[in-house]
Amino acid sequence: MANSNTDITKESFAKVNLADTESEKITGESVSAWKDALRRFVTNKGAMASMIIIAAIVLFAIIGPHFFGYDIDDQDVSRANLPPKIGALTWIPAFNGYENGVDIYKEKNVTKNYWFGTDQFGRDLWTRTWKGTQISLIIALIATLADVFIGVVYGGVSGYFGGMIDTVLQRILEIIAGIPNLVWIILLMLIMRPGLITITIAILATSWLSMARIVRGEMLKLKNQEFVLASRTLGAGDGRIIFKHLIPNSIGMIIINTMFSVPNAIFFEAFLSFIGLGIRQPQASLGSLINDGYQMLQIHPYQTLYPGIIISLLLICFNIMGDGLRDAFDPKLRR
Amino acid sequence: MDHLLEIKDLNVVFHIFGADVQAVRGINLQLDKGETLAIVGESGSGKSVTSKSIMGLIPNPPGEIATGEILFEGNDLVQYTQKQMQKIRGKDISMIFQDPMTALNPTMKIGKQIMEGLIKHQGLSKHDARERAVELLQLVGIPNPEKRVDEYPHQFSGGMRQRVVIAIALACNPKILIADEPTTALDVTIQAQILDLMRDLQEKTGTAIILITHDLGVVANLAKRVAVMYGGKIVETGTLDEIFYNPKHPYTWGLLSSMPKLHAKTDKLLAIPGTPPDLSHPPKGCPFAARCPYAMKVCIDHMPEYTELSKTQKAACWLLDERAPKVVPPSTIGVGGEA
Amino acid sequence: MAAKTEKLLQVKNLKKYFNVSRKDVLKAVDGVTFDVYKGETLGLVGESGCGKSTTGRTIIRLYDPTDGEVIFDGQDIGGKLNRNEKKNLSKRMQMIFQDPYASLNPRMMVKDIIAEGIDIHHLAKSPKERMDRVYKMLETVGLNREHANRYPHEFSGGQRQRIGIARALAVDPDFIIADEPISALDVSIQAQVVNLMQELQEKQGLTYLFIAHDLSMVKHISDRVGVMYLGNMAELASSDDVYDHPLHPYTQSLLSAIPVADPEIERTRERIILEGDVPSPIDPPSGCRFRTRCPFAMDICAKVRPKWHEAEKNHWVACHLHDEEIKTEKV
Amino acid sequence: MGRYILKRVGYMIVTFYVVVTLTFLSMKMLPGTPFKFANRLTPEQLNQLKHYYGLDQPVPIQYLHYLWNFIHGDLGGSFQYGMQPVTEFLFQRFPVSLQLGFESMVFGTVLGILLGIVSGINRGRVLDWGTVVLTVVFISIPSFIFAAILQYFFSVQIRIFPVIGWSGPMTHVLPVISIGVGVMATVARFMRTEMVEVLNQDYIVTAQAKGLSTSAVIYKHAIRNAMIPIVTVIGPLTSAVVTGSLVIENIFAIPGIGSQFVDAIVTNDYPMIMGTTELYAGLFIGTILIVDILYGIIDPRIRVSGGKPS
Amino acid sequence: GSSSSNDSSSKGSSTELAKDQTLTMSINADIPTLDPNLATDTTSTNAIDMTQSGLTRMHNNKFEWDLAKGEPKVSADKKTYTFTLRDQKWSDGKPVTAQDFVYGWHRQNDPAAKPAYNFLFASVGIKNAAKIEDPDNKAYYGKYDKLGIKALDDKTLQVTLEQAAPPFFYSILSQPQFFPVREDVVKKNGSKYATSADTMLYSGPFVLSDWKKGTGWTYKKNKDYWNAKETKLKTVNFKVVKESGTAVNMYKTGSSDIVQLSAEFIDQFKKQYPKEVQSSVNAGTYYLYINEKTNKNLKNLNLRKALNAAIDRQGLTQTILNDGSVPSNYVVPKDFTAGPDGKDFRSKHPDGFSAGESSEAKSYWNKAKKELGIKSLKINFLSQDTSKVKQIDAYIANQIKKNLPGVTVEVNEQPWANYLKLNNEFKYDIAFSGWFPDYQDPMTYLDMWTTNNPMNTIGWSNKKFDSLIKDAQTNTADVTNRWNDLVSAEELMMSEYPIVPLFQQGYTWAQKSYVKGYSQPSYGPEFDFSKAYILKH
Numbered sequence A: 001m002a003n004s005n006t007d008i009t010k011e012s013f014a015k016v017n018l019a020d021t022e023s024e025k026i027t028g029e030s031v032s033a034w035k036d037a038l039r040r041f042v043t044n045k046g047a048m049a050s051m052i053i054i055a056a057i058v059l060f061a062i063i064g065p066h067f068f069g070y071d072i073d074d075q076d077v078s079r080a081n082l083p084p085k086i087g088a089l090t091w092i093p094a095f096n097g098y099e100n101g102v103d104i105y106k107e108k109n110v111t112k113n114y115w116f117g118t119d120q121f122g123r124d125l126w127t128r129t130w131k132g133t134q135i136s137l138i139i140a141l142i143a144t145l146a147d148v149f150i151g152v153v154y155g156g157v158s159g160y161f162g163g164m165i166d167t168v169l170q171r172i173l174e175i176i177a178g179i180p181n182l183v184w185i186i187l188l189m190l191i192m193r194p195g196l197i198t199i200t201i202a203i204l205a206t207s208w209l210s211m212a213r214i215v216r217g218e219m220l221k222l223k224n225q226e227f228v229l230a231s232r233t234l235g236a237g238d239g240r241i242i243f244k245h246l247i248p249n250s251i252g253m254i255i256i257n258t259m260f261s262v263p264n265a266i267f268f269e270a271f272l273s274f275i276g277l278g279i280r281q282p283q284a285s286l287g288s289l290i291n292d293g294y295q296m297l298q299i300h301p302y303q304t305l306y307p308g309i310i311i312s313l314l315l316i317c318f319n320i321m322g323d324g325l326r327d328a329f330d331p332k333l334r335r
Numbered sequence B: 001m002d003h004l005l006e007i008k009d010l011n012v013v014f015h016i017f018g019a020d021v022q023a024v025r026g027i028n029l030q031l032d033k034g035e036t037l038a039i040v041g042e043s044g045s046g047k048s049v050t051s052k053s054i055m056g057l058i059p060n061p062p063g064e065i066a067t068g069e070i071l072f073e074g075n076d077l078v079q080y081t082q083k084q085m086q087k088i089r090g091k092d093i094s095m096i097f098q099d100p101m102t103a104l105n106p107t108m109k110i111g112k113q114i115m116e117g118l119i120k121h122q123g124l125s126k127h128d129a130r131e132r133a134v135e136l137l138q139l140v141g142i143p144n145p146e147k148r149v150d151e152y153p154h155q156f157s158g159g160m161r162q163r164v165v166i167a168i169a170l171a172c173n174p175k176i177l178i179a180d181e182p183t184t185a186l187d188v189t190i191q192a193q194i195l196d197l198m199r200d201l202q203e204k205t206g207t208a209i210i211l212i213t214h215d216l217g218v219v220a221n222l223a224k225r226v227a228v229m230y231g232g233k234i235v236e237t238g239t240l241d242e243i244f245y246n247p248k249h250p251y252t253w254g255l256l257s258s259m260p261k262l263h264a265k266t267d268k269l270l271a272i273p274g275t276p277p278d279l280s281h282p283p284k285g286c287p288f289a290a291r292c293p294y295a296m297k298v299c300i301d302h303m304p305e306y307t308e309l310s311k312t313q314k315a316a317c318w319l320l321d322e323r324a325p326k327v328v329p330p331s332t333i334g335v336g337g338e339a
Numbered sequence C: 001m002a003a004k005t006e007k008l009l010q011v012k013n014l015k016k017y018f019n020v021s022r023k024d025v026l027k028a029v030d031g032v033t034f035d036v037y038k039g040e041t042l043g044l045v046g047e048s049g050c051g052k053s054t055t056g057r058t059i060i061r062l063y064d065p066t067d068g069e070v071i072f073d074g075q076d077i078g079g080k081l082n083r084n085e086k087k088n089l090s091k092r093m094q095m096i097f098q099d100p101y102a103s104l105n106p107r108m109m110v111k112d113i114i115a116e117g118i119d120i121h122h123l124a125k126s127p128k129e130r131m132d133r134v135y136k137m138l139e140t141v142g143l144n145r146e147h148a149n150r151y152p153h154e155f156s157g158g159q160r161q162r163i164g165i166a167r168a169l170a171v172d173p174d175f176i177i178a179d180e181p182i183s184a185l186d187v188s189i190q191a192q193v194v195n196l197m198q199e200l201q202e203k204q205g206l207t208y209l210f211i212a213h214d215l216s217m218v219k220h221i222s223d224r225v226g227v228m229y230l231g232n233m234a235e236l237a238s239s240d241d242v243y244d245h246p247l248h249p250y251t252q253s254l255l256s257a258i259p260v261a262d263p264e265i266e267r268t269r270e271r272i273i274l275e276g277d278v279p280s281p282i283d284p285p286s287g288c289r290f291r292t293r294c295p296f297a298m299d300i301c302a303k304v305r306p307k308w309h310e311a312e313k314n315h316w317v318a319c320h321l322h323d324e325e326i327k328t329e330k331v
Numbered sequence D: 001m002g003r004y005i006l007k008r009v010g011y012m013i014v015t016f017y018v019v020v021t022l023t024f025l026s027m028k029m030l031p032g033t034p035f036k037f038a039n040r041l042t043p044e045q046l047n048q049l050k051h052y053y054g055l056d057q058p059v060p061i062q063y064l065h066y067l068w069n070f071i072h073g074d075l076g077g078s079f080q081y082g083m084q085p086v087t088e089f090l091f092q093r094f095p096v097s098l099q100l101g102f103e104s105m106v107f108g109t110v111l112g113i114l115l116g117i118v119s120g121i122n123r124g125r126v127l128d129w130g131t132v133v134l135t136v137v138f139i140s141i142p143s144f145i146f147a148a149i150l151q152y153f154f155s156v157q158i159r160i161f162p163v164i165g166w167s168g169p170m171t172h173v174l175p176v177i178s179i180g181v182g183v184m185a186t187v188a189r190f191m192r193t194e195m196v197e198v199l200n201q202d203y204i205v206t207a208q209a210k211g212l213s214t215s216a217v218i219y220k221h222a223i224r225n226a227m228i229p230i231v232t233v234i235g236p237l238t239s240a241v242v243t244g245s246l247v248i249e250n251i252f253a254i255p256g257i258g259s260q261f262v263d264a265i266v267t268n269d270y271p272m273i274m275g276t277t278e279l280y281a282g283l284f285i286g287t288i289l290i291v292d293i294l295y296g297i298i299d300p301r302i303r304v305s306g307g308k309p310s
Numbered sequence E: 001g002s003s004s005s006n007d008s009s010s011k012g013s014s015t016e017l018a019k020d021q022t023l024t025m026s027i028n029a030d031i032p033t034l035d036p037n038l039a040t041d042t043t044s045t046n047a048i049d050m051t052q053s054g055l056t057r058m059h060n061n062k063f064e065w066d067l068a069k070g071e072p073k074v075s076a077d078k079k080t081y082t083f084t085l086r087d088q089k090w091s092d093g094k095p096v097t098a099q100d101f102v103y104g105w106h107r108q109n110d111p112a113a114k115p116a117y118n119f120l121f122a123s124v125g126i127k128n129a130a131k132i133e134d135p136d137n138k139a140y141y142g143k144y145d146k147l148g149i150k151a152l153d154d155k156t157l158q159v160t161l162e163q164a165a166p167p168f169f170y171s172i173l174s175q176p177q178f179f180p181v182r183e184d185v186v187k188k189n190g191s192k193y194a195t196s197a198d199t200m201l202y203s204g205p206f207v208l209s210d211w212k213k214g215t216g217w218t219y220k221k222n223k224d225y226w227n228a229k230e231t232k233l234k235t236v237n238f239k240v241v242k243e244s245g246t247a248v249n250m251y252k253t254g255s256s257d258i259v260q261l262s263a264e265f266i267d268q269f270k271k272q273y274p275k276e277v278q279s280s281v282n283a284g285t286y287y288l289y290i291n292e293k294t295n296k297n298l299k300n301l302n303l304r305k306a307l308n309a310a311i312d313r314q315g316l317t318q319t320i321l322n323d324g325s326v327p328s329n330y331v332v333p334k335d336f337t338a339g340p341d342g343k344d345f346r347s348k349h350p351d352g353f354s355a356g357e358s359s360e361a362k363s364y365w366n367k368a369k370k371e372l373g374i375k376s377l378k379i380n381f382l383s384q385d386t387s388k389v390k391q392i393d394a395y396i397a398n399q400i401k402k403n404l405p406g407v408t409v410e411v412n413e414q415p416w417a418n419y420l421k422l423n424n425e426f427k428y429d430i431a432f433s434g435w436f437p438d439y440q441d442p443m444t445y446l447d448m449w450t451t452n453n454p455m456n457t458i459g460w461s462n463k464k465f466d467s468l469i470k471d472a473q474t475n476t477a478d479v480t481n482r483w484n485d486l487v488s489a490e491e492l493m494m495s496e497y498p499i500v501p502l503f504q505q506g507y508t509w510a511q512k513s514y515v516k517g518y519s520q521p522s523y524g525p526e527f528d529f530s531k532a533y534i535l536k537h
């Protein structure tokens, strides 16, 4: 019972006056839900690594095509089908310009190095690959933006207004979703010319459905939340409720879903390229490069390899980043 | 003295994002045969973590029992392997959870959920287990048990589900039943049914109960002994009457006086200002110091030791030190004793 | 307490039905009648799902009433309202919500949450005036200025609930509907909020409709208490009357069911334990809603819906046991 | 439940009708003719041919005609195969694609579920990380690249499996794996999320508190509940696999409906394109219906109330 | 023909025949139909060629008498030909009769049978064929019984022509359109006729024994074929494989004996299996249309010459195609037909009519610019959207851009049907196109360029050219003169560069060294294994 602490003296027992306000004090800096999510995201190693890789790919997509001064359509059949060769890395078998034990550069009398090799037209694959990455990213961006807008508006209207509007919109959505993807693509393929617009339309025809569903769900969930009701009782109109309350609170879900629709769009573009609906020559996208290279898979695997690696990296990184964002925004993990 | 259950200096830590939450900080508890011990306290004070520690159900990661012993009939459960724990759980010690709506597997028939433990621990055949399940449902007052064993949880109301959860917990006649807020999710009229049921069952089976709640009414109704937790620590323990009529810790005072009295007129409730401490950065001294109207310098820097007030009551508060000034507890707690 | 006699709100035979499926109609509130006097606190208790929140939300027009009248300060607000009327109403009538976690927009700063009403009703002429009002509100509810730039998740439950109160008070209302404002809070925090509400009432002459299922707290704060059961009002009287001599069997059992934080009383108490659960409001029992669980149920209870009448002075009840006509018939 | 099914069937019919109409209309929007040697024909000869094929009538008449025949199970004759009935080709080829799809689904689903469980149980550990990366990689690699690599490696280099065909069990291995890994990855990802979700549920703690062994908790409580939502993925996935196998069918020279379909598109064989499209749509709509009903049967919560829990 | 039916190069282990005379090949398409009157594609035609017989049969680019017992009796005006038939049985045992030929020819000209290729009858000049095929000719249209064919008796067949038979008369008789057809079998099977192995009758070196749609089919030697002693193979299996990579893998693993090689595999095969790689040129020619009708600029000869010179054909054939195709600068392909002097049509201008090297392209272009008063030019390049053509397009577009500074090319790749439409409506500047012969005569490459010919979708017109062709068409009797007319016509045409010839198609394939006697001639059956055999190995 006796206290052995020696530094406890008589005056330690003096009463301290804790002001009421004192006990309300919050220490630490103010963090918004965004910052909070950001912090959690930053500590997620996988997600951060993914983001860095994506950033690097984007950077290369911008500067890569200017490295050697080639155009995407710089043909020269005298240097066709060269394997990759990087001067400083010739000790690595993958970059020594040999194929099946033969120095192709010597055989064709080529002195310049092509880091990713060349294709059958003698076009520099480094340039084409990064240019293709550019196009793929742009396609993904366009498709995703459009997808986000259609999906968000459709789902938002359906969920927020509810009632008859919701019923009708949901029935339409159900019917659209009832038609398989492939059927949409086929119909498009029959009546449209390949190219950027077709790709975008093809992606749009189907991909916004999930966004619409998610946004609708969010709206249904949020519009009966007490903070929305509170705003209502304060006399807020639809506009204020939508823009101040509903959208800021569903934007996390929208971002997460976008993270997943980017790789979907990239992958889909590759699939479209494969069935001949992709980008047109001499333009290249990652999908069309893989598709071109695929013909050569057994003979010149490097022609598929690099676009393949980049597309896979993009898909993987976007997916992991999406997962990371989901965790970062997960209300259950918040304390 | 040999206790049925004895917790010694238990420390539980959760390693979560950017911090270590010290959910339980060195608690000591005893439980005897047939006794009902209530643990009351602020939300987040570590009540559930304590009970989960006893069951060996602290999720790992992120949780971990840092130090301490949990002696059940003399054996330290902390050292038990999962396999050994599985033999104890549901058989010797079982548990009821707060929310009956989510505590049952939605896709498994009620009967089967009750039978599982019976088959595992008592080696009953399917047929016998089923009969026993029907008996148990009858025991907890579910009409038509023969029919209802084959129904799914969603076909039951909240009160009935909680009865089922109790039936599951009691299936193997456990020596200890831990009830973690067993009635919080229920309406008062249903709560009364459940409390009645628990008391009856305890009389019949002699099971020791650890009752976790923050409803002092429920405590007064059911418990024999009370432990008051705050900030991961037990700040005061004693018999039911000692805690209600002769509390010594300012937090206990605050708790009691912030409750309105149904049968007496109170003009103004005595509120405890402020908010509980953040357990990821627990205060050096008494956890309650920041909100304590009697706080002294010493409280802020030094954790008080327990003062034995009677054979059964002890509290951890510097006010009980002989050097401390004498304070009168608030009159609102009714039966006032002097500190 | 001085008797309060001026009626601020009159609710007459209010009904709110929800269409839950093509066939089924859920009668959440099925004809309740009561008045709220200026400056008083009317408590509303009852089990989960009995229609307390729906009553409150219908009065404040979050829901459109199915039937019945709501007269607020002499003006009928139960019918169709245009945007402006709704807006004006929202200045005078406010609400405090149950869940301190769900009732504050996590993406908004405290100052913007509190100022929302000010912004909607253009109550501040300049940003400075707006902030001044926000600071004043914060101080009123016992928080300080630094809190204005913080986000809700940084606050504890009690603090959040106080922010919610500040938001409601910011438009300077007369009447506040508090829908279980404390049931999600810790016992030690509940008193903070209740005290604050009482203080505010004294200072600003507010009128409360206080919804809760914690009867002791309701009794503590209310002048009068209404007891609801399955969409109907069972009993309404001054809080002392309701607690000291309840007339309706449901009120009686409800009172006896509350565990009291006093071991002495608990040891000696007789309980009326009700059998079973509350029936579904989609398919409520005929006649008296409570008859399926009532220990005193009679034949007539299944046939005739008991009248809502003033059995004693200022003590309203809907029960055949207290209906003079039936009593005399029996005797 | 009965009402619910009826309602679903109603939607199904409407959706199917929309598909039939859409295919018909887009076919009408096509340029050119289905006649390969159109450039060698005089306009008169061309008209003559159009008349044979009923392509000179007004579009609405053609449409009604088409619907009428459709209802009577007549999808017309294939232009590229001398007007042999399209239905005959579909009946001949479809079972192969169906079998390939089914085997891939079984392979992918079983492995995917296992992988998802392992990953979900070990959330945050190395095993989980490995699985996540693996599944994303498999989702990212186009199946045709995967198939080509498998074929080169296992059929040409090691020569364990035949290069092409669809006869003995050995011929099934590579195509099924090629398609199956994608399914596996998708299912595994989904299953993992569900597992993590379910393992956080209170009833899991209840089960643990009963003293059940870890494996019993996972097997009897977690997996079953986690698997119910899987059914909803499997539906669309099945038809995606059956319809999406066309590339794989080409690589392994499997006489399924996919390769047939590609030919039909290349040769403007309208009736064949329409027939196949409608078959695909029917399959898709059908599986979604079955899944919905199945879902109701598996999940006791819906069985009684007749509707998905929201 | 230069097709490498290299019987002599038998450096293999032995020259002894293998016991198992089975040949397996992969092919990229199923057989659409066995009906000789409906077949238009190479696979159907090849199947019919191998399992049925006509009056003649093509082998190694030369016709041989098949069911006709040698030269027919020719009337003095050279308009009537009387053939005597050999004894040959259908696979159901009934003899092939002259009436079967009559029915087949009639059916080919019966609009109700929906034939697609009956214009060949008019091209040869069979009596009344042109009128019967002309829907505007009310008196004759569809009246196939007025066709110039008659069965004098079971074994004697009389064919009447409008004029003296053109030189390709006998070779065209080897085409399925001129084959005998059994009326009773057609009637009996109705719409199922010729859609499966057993709804068809056979009379060729092989019979179709097994046809699994989508998977492949099998030929068995026809013991009842009149020339069966020359058929060495007992069984020929065809497996339908659409992926070229898969086909190659099959060959590598020995599950097929012959594989067609696409460009990308050829180098590898030449290195790995140098002895097994074979190639031949065929009669397919590819060129660019130049639209002179709606594009004023392209009327300029120097611009057309510039386009012609701009394209390095060597790079195209060696690197992009790499399949044995040869650069071409001519209209009529080499190794296709020989004239009355026995020399190849190309012998006078073996290398064609090049406008010059790509280095000269610029100077033509400069002249054109001056003459037209333009600085730059935008060219709409119409083409098809198949993957192989797309590669060629990419190359050509780049060549033109590179070698003619200031010219931009927009490639417009369209599905076949759309391509045709745009082409016929002259909605293009240049267009990629190709031609396969209908019959074995230079005329099939030349007559389409005459003014107002429906096939002339370039808008080029030259009176002199028209009259040369007309002359050759009418004076069929004077063989040498006709030949010279055609040679002059080509010379004349290529002096104006109305098209840009690109290449003559080649085939490259690999065949196992034990396979002998197999050929892929430029005209006739695509895969000719009628006299192939397998050596012991």
Ligand SMILES: Nc1ncnc2c1ncn2[C@@H]1O[C@H](COP(=O)(O)OP(=O)(O)OP(=O)(O)O)[C@@H](O)[C@H]1O
Pocket: B014, B016, B021, B022, B023, B041, B042, B043, B044, B045, B046, B047, B048, B049, B050, B059, B062, B063, B214, B279
């Ligand atoms: N799984 C977990 N991960 C991280 N922290 C946890 C976890 N479980 C509990 N904690 C922390 O441990 C502390 C004590 O929690 P506990 O659940 O024991 O409180 P309690 O007394 O049961 O409260 P309540 O009355 O709200 O149930 C809390 O601060 C909580 O944040």
Ligand SMILES: Nc1ncnc2c1ncn2[C@@H]1O[C@H](COP(=O)(O)OP(=O)(O)OP(=O)(O)O)[C@@H](O)[C@H]1O
Pocket: C018, C020, C026, C027, C028, C046, C047, C048, C049, C050, C051, C052, C053, C054, C055, C213, C281
């Ligand atoms: N928007 C709605 N749509 C359909 N039914 C509703 C809706 N709101 C409430 N209900 C139903 O109306 C009945 C009354 O609900 P209400 O929320 O008013 O009860 P309460 O007394 O507030 O209960 P609690 O104590 O649980 O808050 C319940 O059965 C509820 O399910």
Ligand SMILES: [Mg+2]
Pocket: B047, B048, B049, B180
């Ligand atoms: Mg707890």
Ligand SMILES: [Mg+2]
Pocket: C052, C053, C054, C179, C180
């Ligand atoms: Mg409520």
